[in-house]
Amino acid sequence: MPKDDFAGLLPENFEEFRSLDFWEGFFKARGSKAFEWYGEWKQLRPLVLPILKGHSDILVLGCGNSDLSADMYDDGCTGITNIDFSKGVIKEMMLKNLRKRPRMKWQVMDMTETKFPDGSFTAAVDKGGLDALMGEDTEGSDAAGAKFLAEVVRLLKPRKGSVYVCVSLAQAHVLKKLLAAFSGPWHVKLQRLPPTPDMAGAALQPILVKVQRADLAHADELAPVELCFSEDLSAPNAEQLQDICQVVREDSQMRQQARVQDEADPFARLHPGRRLFLPSLSPEGADCTNGEAHSNGDASSTGRVNPLDVPLGGGRSRYSAVVLDSEGIAADGALRDCCVFVVPQGRESEWLFAHPEGQWAVARDCLSKRVILIVLNRGHEFTASKSVQAELSPLVKHLAPLHVREVEKAVPILTTDEGIGERHIREDVISPISGRIVVEDTRVPHPEGGPDDLHWVRRMVFLSTRGLTQSEAYLAHRPPEASDAQAKSGSAKKARRKAAKGKDMDMVPHYSVLACEYHVSIVAGLSLIGDALVKQRRAGKGQGEVLVIGLGGGSLPIYLHEVFSFNVECVDLDETVIRLARTHFGFQESSETPKLQARVGDGLEAAAERASQQEAGLDVLIVDASGGDPSQAMSCPPAVFLERQFLQDAHRSLAQEGLLVMNCVCRSQAIFDSAVAALQGVFKDVYQLDAEGDVNRVIFASKQHLECAPPLDGTASTAVRACSSLAALRKVADVHATPSSIPVDDPLVTQLTRLRLLANPPYMWTIMDAPIYFKAGRF
Numbered sequence: 116m117p118k119d120d121f122a123g124l125l126p127e128n129f130e131e132f133r134s135l136d137f138w139e140g141f142f143k144a145r146g147s148k149a150f151e152w153y154g155e156w157k158q159l160r161p162l163v164l165p166i167l168k169g170h171s172d173i174l175v176l177g178c179g180n181s182d183l184s185a186d187m188y189d190d191g192c193t194g195i196t197n198i199d200f201s202k203g204v205i206k207e208m209m210l211k212n213l214r215k216r217p218r219m220k221w222q223v224m225d226m227t228e229t230k231f232p233d234g235s236f237t238a239a240v241d242k243g244g245l246d247a248l249m250g251e252d253t254e255g256s257d258a259a260g261a262k263f264l265a266e267v268v269r270l271l272k273p274r275k276g277s278v279y280v281c282v283s284l285a286q287a288h289v290l291k292k293l294l295a296a297f298s299g300p301w302h303v304k305l306q307r308l309p310p311t312p313d314m315a316g317a318a319l320q321p322i323l324v325k326v327q328r329a330d331l332a333h334a335d336e337l338a339p340v341e342l343c344f345s346e347d348l349s350a351p352n353a354e355q356l357q358d359i360c361q362v363v364r365e366d367s368q369m370r371q372q373a374r375v376q377d378e379a380d381p382f383a384r385l386h387p388g389r390r391l392f393l394p395s396l397s398p399e400g401a402d403c404t405n406g407e408a409h410s411n412g413d414a415s416s417t418g419r420v421n422p423l424d425v426p427l428g429g430g431r432s433r434y435s436a437v438v439l440d441s442e443g444i445a446a447d448g449a450l451r452d453c454c455v456f457v458v459p460q461g462r463e464s465e466w467l468f469a470h471p472e473g474q475w476a477v478a479r480d481c482l483s484k485r486v487i488l489i490v491l492n493r494g495h496e497f498t499a500s501k502s503v504q505a506e507l508s509p510l511v512k513h514l515a516p517l518h519v520r521e522v523e524k525a526v527p528i529l530t531t532d533e534g535i536g537e538r539h540i541r542e543d544v545i546s547p548i549s550g551r552i553v554v555e556d557t558r559v560p561h562p563e564g565g566p567d568d569l570h571w572v573r574r575m576v577f578l579s580t581r582g583l584t585q586s587e588a589y590l591a592h593r594p595p596e597a598s599d600a601q602a603k604s605g606s607a608k609k610a611r612r613k614a615a616k617g618k619d620m621d622m623v624p625h626y627s628v629l630a631c632e633y634h635v636s637i638v639a640g641l642s643l644i645g646d647a648l649v650k651q652r653r654a655g656k657g658q659g660e661v662l663v664i665g666l667g668g669g670s671l672p673i674y675l676h677e678v679f680s681f682n683v684e685c686v687d688l689d690e691t692v693i694r695l696a697r698t699h700f701g702f703q704e705s706s707e708t709p710k711l712q713a714r715v716g717d718g719l720e721a722a723a724e725r726a727s728q729q730e731a732g733l734d735v736l737i738v739d740a741s742g743g744d745p746s747q748a749m750s751c752p753p754a755v756f757l758e759r760q761f762l763q764d765a766h767r768s769l770a771q772e773g774l775l776v777m778n779c780v781c782r783s784q785a786i787f788d789s790a791v792a793a794l795q796g797v798f799k800d801v802y803q804l805d806a807e808g809d810v811n812r813v814i815f816a817s818k819q820h821l822e823c824a825p826p827l828d829g830t831a832s833t834a835v836r837a838c839s840s841l842a843a844l845r846k847v848a849d850v851h852a853t854p855s856s857i858p859v860d861d862p863l864v865t866q867l868t869r870l871r872l873l874a875n876p877p878y879m880w881t882i883m884d885a886p887i888y889f890k891a892g893r894f
């Protein structure tokens with residue numbers, strides 16, 4: 116411990132370092148005099164500043180009244196949140212720093228149990244915090260240390276570069292705990308710090324421990340700990356150095372043994388953060404030859420993941436599986452060792468089960484260190500949960516960690532409330548253009564706020580592209596109540612119901628609630644030109660002209676036609692898709708205004724045709740085309756839709772206040788950014804709307820600055836601009852939704868009102884050429 120005038124403040128025993136009372140008393144007795152445990156920023160700076168450079172979400176744990184954060188701030192690391200459980204010290208630090216360092220945050224919080232959501236930070240800094248919890252090697256300190264380290268893992272974003280910087284005396288029991296907590300895809304490096312004047316000659320010197328998340332695609336999960344010093348027998352702290360070297364040696368032996376074990380049996384050991392896809396699971400064993408290991412964070416910096424490696428239920432064997440090893444540490448023993456989760460039939464392509472981020476969310480809910488997600492493949496019959504359970508038990512046994520297998524304990528098999536689910540295949544067809552397409556009805560949870568009888572969806576799934584793009588529509592037993600405004604399209608609806616009715620079920624597609632999350636995003640984004648559309652219609656200048664490239668089941672065009680009364684034209688390359696939309700999704704053309712039409716054709720040509728026309732242009736051009744190369748980072752839309760020729764045609768085809776809308780499925784941020792850049796090369800403004808929990812990102816591009824869009828003058832501060840943009844968006848929605856100012860039977864008005872109930876916030880708007888983020892909220 117450092118020499119200073121605080122000797123009288125030290126506790127009787129190390130346990131007290133964990134007590135709030137001790138620390139409140141310590142800081143009170145110290146007054147406003149800062150105390151630096153283990154040295155000042157000037158000693159740490161040369162090693163720590165390069166690590167923290169570029170991090171804008173830094174958490175300082177157990178900040179105390181140290182000047183460390185202030186010094187880091189003054190050196191350019193301004194995105195700092197400080198926590199300490201001592202109210203007194205946080206108040207003092209706030210008063211001291213608020214004016215001079217306004218971006219820095221201070222919060223009273225227990226660092227072993229914070230209130231921040233998972234992945235809130237990219238860097239965590241702890242100087243003396245872990246040591247305060249683990250001063251002595253006791254059971255209490257062990258539990259507190261484990262809880263704290265689990266919290267650090269939870270709070271760091273699961274992606275490459277996230278870093279934990281710990282300044283500690285690295286006593287053997289502390290270092291062991293730390294290495295165990297970061298046994299997954301983390302690289303650990305230990306370095307000596309320059310001796311501080313007040314600790315010169317002390318038997319225990321502070322050590323810098325840097326723990327950094329590796330690039331998971333190439334990470335060697337068992338890479339040895341990097342030790343940047345040797346046992347220096349002449350050093351004053353020779354014993355400490357020997358102890359550290361001993362712990363590191365033992366750790367690398369353990370890693371070596373684990374490596375050997377992994378080769379013999381890849382499932383024997385837990386691999387925190389690993390996600391392994393097994394396309395085929397049979398009594399003979401798991402075939403993971405086609406499966407690739409994916410770790411939690413291989414979303415890379417994008418937060419997006421490879422959508423190819425997902426179990427969409429199309430495998431040849433009865434079952435496919437995804438094995439997920441949780442990164443949470445069982446600090447309080449609350450996690451069970453292993454469980455199986457059966458995905459209900461028909462729901463495997465939902466984000467929650469198909470997208471790795473969704474799968475991790477399921478895994479977290481299962482409270483297990485290992486979760487084996489099971490998908491029941493199409494083409495096989497699964498009747499009762501009991502028989503599925505009996506079949507699965509022997510299959511999953513070898514997927515459990517070795518210690519679970521050894522105790523012969525049954526692995527619990529879980530599923531959702533609806534059990535193994537139901538799936539009715541309506542048509543399974545091979546299209547020469549799109550490959551295998553399945554139309555199926557599946558039981559789903561009831562959508563909040565929707566009519567009571569929506570318990571099924573009809574889906575069109577493109578199996579051969581293994582993408583997530585598909586169409587879906589809710590099914591209802593009865594038609595929805597027709598409003599006055601909608602009554603005019605009643606005959607089309609009747610025909611649609613007749614055409615799409617199931618043989619065995621009295622259910623028809625129902626379009627007052629959109630089933631696809633990204634369709635909701637598309638419709639919500641139309642509020643960008645809401646004003647213009649309302650004005651135009653009031654002035655009798657047209658219904659609103661929409662061209663949709665890529666029909667799918669047709670649910671979005673039907674919705675736009677039925678609810679907004681737009682004239683909607685659709686083109687699709689694939690004749691089979693159009694036939695399926697007519698047969699199963701009730702897509703019924705109408706040649707009277709408002710029009711609804713679909714034709715086989717090339718979207719590129721359709722846009723070029725529109726561009727060459729003289730009369731008033733399109734109000735909305737929607738590119739919702741799948742068929743991109745699934746092995747490419749951008750699987751939707753196909754690359755040609757981002758080429759200059761198409762974008763220029765799209766630009767020319769639109770009215771001055773028109774909007775280009777593009778549905779993108781992309782797993783590389785760099786490719787996505789280049790798509791945005793291509794759009795920016797032709798259009799004035801580009802906007803993005805992400806629905807939380809959806810793989811699709813919807814981009815909007817306009818020919819001019821839109822009235823309700825954020826001003827991009829570059830003068831106002833980001834915050835002010837974000838607020839005014841949000842207010843402008845809200846105003847558009849509010850004006851449209853006020854019955855006194857606008858006739859209520861205007862379908863546009865009705866729809867914008869309805870969107871307030873339907874759209875599940877939060878949506879995140881990103882204005883592409885300015886770093887502005889704000890929640891659009893419900894509108």
Ligand SMILES: C[S@@+](CC[C@H](N)C(=O)[O-])C[C@H]1O[C@@H](n2cnc3c(N)ncnc32)[C@H](O)[C@@H]1O
Nearest residue numbers: 138152177178179181199200225226242243247
């Ligand atoms: C050894 S001091 C380090 C202070 C500061 N980081 C420095 O470098 O000088 C430990 C700090 O951890 C805080 N602390 C201890 N247990 C804590 C807990 N469970 N939650 C939050 N803070 C805690 C104490 O109040 C104290 O400020």
